[in-house]
Amino acid sequence: MxxxxxxxxxxxxxxxxxxxxxxxxxxxxxxxxxxxxxxxxxxxxxxxxxxxxxxxxxxxxxxxxxxxxxxxxxxxxxxxxxxxxxxxxxxxxxxxxxxxxxxxxxxxxxxxxxxxxxxxxxxxxxxxxxxLWVNPMTAKGLVETSKPPEGEYMIQTAAGSTLGRMITSIAKHLGIKIIDVVRRTAQKEELEKLGAAAVIATDKENLIERVKEITGGNGAYAAIDAVGGETTKQVAMALQDGGTVYVYGALSGDPIQVDTLDTLYKYKKVEGWLLGTWLGGLKDFKATIQEVCGYLEDEVIVPxxxxxxxxxxxxxxxxxxxxxxxxxxxxxxx
Structure with missing residues (x-):
């Protein structure tokens, strides 16, 4: 009743x-x-x-x-x-x-x-x-938005979060090489087991140098960033010419920073990303949510x-x- x-x-x-x-x-x-x-x-x-x-x-x-x-x-x-x-x-x-x-x-x-x-x-x-809705759909949208060509890499920050682990799992499922960035070395093993191509712990590693090493000096194709502040700047500088950082969070609470010359001469971009905007551009919403539900049912992603x-x-x-x-x-x- x-x-x-x-x-x-x-x-x-x-x-x-x-x-x-x-x-x-x-x-x-x-x-x-x-x-x-x-x-x-x-x-x-x-x-x-x-x-x-x-x-x-x-x-x-x-x-x-x-x-x-x-x-x-x-x-x-x-x-x-x-x-x-x-x-x-x-x-x-x-x-x-x-x-x-x-x-x-x-x-x-x-x-x-x-x-x-x-x-x-x-x-x-x-x-x-x-x-079912916010994190899985966001993970799907961010991977689709920043998906690199075959053989290239993408970067994600805050990779140890619930959403970050979903992004890593979807990337692995789709055969995408993802470089996960975390703050603590203790988080590395879990993400490596999930399928990250590499994990960078910024408490002991230099983000830009490690990305260059991992990518053979080319830099990553694109990045997704949940932190903002100085982290956005570091991630952008680790991208190849013409690369884009998609910022979807503000965990640091600090304004986004960029290196002016790196952005200007290497044609790099920093863009905001919102789930609602991405959903509004979908051609087949029903098929997308069915795909995400399938990821959950098949435990491709495990919240x-x-x-x-x-x-x-x-x-x-x-x-x-x-x-x-x-x-x-x-x-x-x-």
Whole structure:
């Protein structure tokens, strides 16, 4: 039986870490589905970097207003069908592709257009299904965007993250030679086992020199960077003439740096990359998401899952996801 009230995580105002004084757990009404809509019970949600950015008001897309309900991803169960819905059944597990507005999953119940929901294969666990959208689709998009010609190399930074490991796994599956960049030597072995052509640990190795060694002095064809700041500059200088760095994150919190002469005379580019923009340019969205689902079902990519926290402990969960060296994605459950 569907209750009248539900637990929600509301952003009352944008706030900084670790205070998070703008993140509140509240009670709200459970909505009813209209024609063509579905009432979903969302029961598990990963905390992605974009969610943490949204809490702080740093996200360039999604809600810029307050208050609003947080969360951009999760897995749900269909509990009630609106009039005219025929492609879904009560009790099915579903995910939003994407969730409307790219927010609103940090609550227990939500109405969604039926056309925006996709049934989840029984082959996928709840924790894998909850992560089906953001990281796997981003990994697919970044590899496709920066894919080098046969025999050439690509670079990725922050390779030890959940998303970074997915990128390495897809690159291996597609026969792409990828150079993974991490901060700590202790991370190298795991990524080598995943299939990286080489791993550079910047605590003991010079990024530019090592890339030149690995590529026989040619430099890499392209790079994807989640860090920004000085790292973007170093990665760009490790590329061959005409190479492009696709920046999709800002983990350092520092403005992007470039070497002016290296960029000018060697025709190098630094471009921002967003999942939504890439998705908007797809010719066959359905085929792409089916391919990504196949990667998950066949365990080509295996999301790394960590601890779960109840919605009521959202502050603890957000701080946990920001810890250096954390293993696996943090979830909100219930």
């Amino acid at each position: 569907v209750p009248n009230q539900q637990t929600q995580v509301q952003i009352t105002h944008f706030s900084k870490l670790p205070q998070l004084d703008g993140v509140e757990v509240i009670k709200g009404d459970v909505p009813s589905p209209g024609e063509g809509e579905v009432l979903c019970q969302i029961f598990l949600r990963p905390i992605n970097p974009t969610d943490v950015h949204a809490v702080q008001g740093l996200r360039p897309i999604g809600p810029h207003h307050t208050p609003h309900i947080a969360g951009g991803e999760g897995v749900a169960k269909v509990v009630k069908l609106g009039k005219g819905v025929q492609n879904l059944e009560e009790g099915q597990r579903v995910v939003g592709v994407p969730w409307t507005g790219l927010y609103g999953t940090w609550q227990q119940y939500r109405v969604m257009p039926a056309e925006s929901l996709m049934p989840v294969s029984d082959k996928l666990s709840d924790k894998v299904a909850a992560q 790394d899952s960590g601890d779960s926290f109840p919605l009521e402990k959202v502050h603890e969960a957000i701080l946990e996801t920001e810890k250096t060296g954390r293993k696996g994605k943090v979830f909100l459950e219930g």
